[in-house]
Amino acid sequence: MPNLRETLQQTHHSLETLNIPDARLEAEVVVMNVLRMPRHEIFAQQEREITPQQENDISAILDRRRQREPLAYIFGYKEFYGINLAVTPDVLIPRPETESMVEHALFMALMGMETPQLVVADVGTGSGAIAINLAIHLPAAHIYAIDNSEPALRVAAYNVQSHNVADRITLCYGDLLEAMPEMSDPPGPPPLLDLIVANLPYIPSQRIPTLQPEVQKEPKAALDGGEDGMEVITRLFSQAGNHLKETGVILLELDPEQVPAAQALAEKHFPEAETAVEQDLAHLDRFFIVNRGPGEE
Ligand SMILES: C[S@@+](CC[C@H](N)C(=O)[O-])C[C@H]1O[C@@H](n2cnc3c(N)ncnc32)[C@H](O)[C@@H]1O
Known part of the structure; x- marks a missing residue:
């Protein structure tokens, strides 16, 4: 099973291949959301293993990004002026x-x-x-x-x-x-x-x-x-x-x-x-x- 570091690298690479702007930042956001971890923990727990379910979830998100669906619609929320708002298409x-x-x-x-x-x-x-x-x-x-x-x-x-x-x-x-x-x-x-x-x-x-x-x-x-x-x-x-x-x-x-x-x-x-x-x-x-x-x- 891949660890967090490898998953982050792979996600970054996939997004870059799709020509997504700010691919590195977006990869972090995807991993943070799927693992439900704040950013600092992602960097503190680089050796942690990713479960098959988490791998599947990341891959489903990447499929939707391939269709250029905005990340906020995929997650169903957007932060705005310090609060989270539900957003749909x-x-x-x-x-x-x-x-x-x-x-x-x-x-x-x-x-x-x-x-x-x-x-x-x-x-x-x-x-x-x-x-x-x-x-x-x-x-x-x-x-x-x-x-x-x-x-x-x-x-x-x-x-x-x-x-x-x-x-x-x-x-x-x-x-x-x-x-x-x-x-x-x-x-x-x-x-x-x-x-x-x-x-x-x-x-x-x-x-x-x-x-x-x-x-x-x-x-x-x-x-x-x-x-x-x-x-x-x-x-x-x-x-x-x-x-x-x-x-x-x-x-x-x-x-x-x-x-x-x-x-x-x-x-x-x-x-x-x-x-x-x-x-x-x-x-x-x-x-x-x-x-x-x-x-x-
Ligand atoms: C650019 S969006 C802004 C949404 C939100 N205020 C924001 O800043 O994120 C414009 C909004 O205006 C609404 N809208 C467009 N024409 C309108 C009209 N004639 N009367 C009322 N709302 C209208 C659209 O449905 C859309 O929700």
């Missing part, structure tokens, strides 16, 4: 750059907003990655997590339950902000929002076939932003005016090339607002902020 796998969006949202919420009882919409919630982290870190906020994919909302519901934030996240099915529910007690229109966060599909349609094979296994509806990538974001801007408080903020993730188009939309729909652009971890312009009413100095 019905949802986009949350990206590291979106962690920066959570950070910006938290910074704005904690530093700039008038009240801790924030009302937030996470539009295009997918796995619930953004909404759940905001609920965890903003204990007085209420978050409406919206998606127009029912299968995605089922995944989000599971994650919301498993992170114990179901009392502060309302899952809403429908098109962008039109999915916001009316108030029941007392009856009235949907609540006005302090903050809209949205990582909506923003990849131009013609670019989709050129994306990595793993990305093409993700839901097209989570990626495809229409001809210029801005179709869904453009509609969000046209709906946002009716839903955002006079002091409200919109925080969007987009492609750096889309910043001028987002600026034009902000000027059209919120001519009085201040706008800002923030960068992601790779120092690319990735987040567009519309601050509707900075308030009095």
